[in-house]
Amino acid sequence: MKLYYFPASPNSRKAHAVAIHLDLPLDLRLIDLQKGEQRTPEFMQLNPTGRTPVLQDGEFVLWESTAIMQYLASQGPNSLWPESVQSRADIMRWQSWQQAHWQRACQPLQFERVVKQVLQLGDPDPQVVEQATQQFHQEAAVLNQHLAERTYLVDETLTLADFSVASDLTYAGPGQFPLERYSHIQAWYARIEPLPAWQKTTPRG
Ligand SMILES: N[C@@H](CCC(=O)N[C@@H](CS)C(=O)NCC(=O)O)C(=O)O
Structure with missing residues (x-):
């Protein structure tokens, strides 16, 4: 493939x-x-x-x-995408949320504070940053609450949902994502970060 x-x-x-x-x-x-x-x-x-x-x-x-x-x-059985219909629906729920809401909160912060600098497109637009920050808090609060008593997003095991939602934190550091008050998100991301698949796909440079 x-x-x-x-x-x-x-x-x-x-x-x-x-x-x-x-x-x-x-x-x-x-x-x-x-x-x-x-x-x-x-x-x-x-x-x-x-x-x-x-x-x-x-x-x-x-x-x-x-x-x-x-x-x-779907190429073979595995716990990232379990057979159970309800587990799959639950994973899809988080993948849908990631595409529709979480990404929309994270991407403008990434663009304004990281991409613009790399491509020399000028300073971050304060209005865009302000709006994205508000949206970030709205969505992060939901994610943080969900993770308060869970190790992973679905079924207490690593699934596609974790990779989807974690992807938007790729630039959380340089993008200065306001994660300080979200200790459960931080703890969860600290479990994803050391995974070989995450380490090997960390953008370089
Ligand atoms: N919903 C699409 C979004 C894909 C997307 O926006 N890709 C970006 C990179 S993160 C891209 O290729 N952008 C190029 C462009 O818009 O010109 C997906 O999940 O695959």
């Missing part, structure tokens, strides 16, 4: 980490977003939305990171 990815991107990281965790060999193809490679005609044929990651398994082409994670984890 080929994974077209950009290693610095949290969405690519989710898919790559799942493959590493499950020991699934991937033929990695770098799509350099800084060079605009996601908009070449060849890549747009694979993903008309012009985004990474994309998985190609023979003739089958799949985009959207959550779908890719589920496809990878």
Whole structure:
């Protein structure tokens, strides 16, 4: 299977980490977003939305990171994506929340404080930062509460849900995400961070 990815991107990281965790060999193809490679005609044929990651398994082409994670984890039985219908629904709940709400709170902080600096796009916009910070607190409070008496998000075991939600904390440090008051999120992320799959997908540079 080929994974077209950009290693610095949290969405690519989710898919790559799942493959590493499950020991699934991937033929990695770098799509350099800084060079605009996601908009070449060849890549747009694979993903008309012009985004990474994309998985190609023979003739089958799949985009959207959550779908890719589920496809990878469906290659054989494993505890990241258990057979139970309720466990899967619960995982999907957190993956849906991550895409619809958590990512929307984290991404502007990442963009304003990290991406803009790397790409020399100017200073963070205080209004965007203020709005994202408010949204961050709203969503982080829910996540923190959920993790208060749990080790992982679903079923007390590491699942796709953890990789999805953790991906948005990739730039929590340089993005100065206001995590101070969320001790349960911090404790949970400290369990994800040492995993070989997370270590091996930590963006370098
Ligand atoms: N919902 C998509 C989002 C993918 C996405 O936004 N990828 C970003 C990198 S994190 C990208 O490729 N952006 C390139 C662009 O928008 O030009 C997914 O989960 O795969």
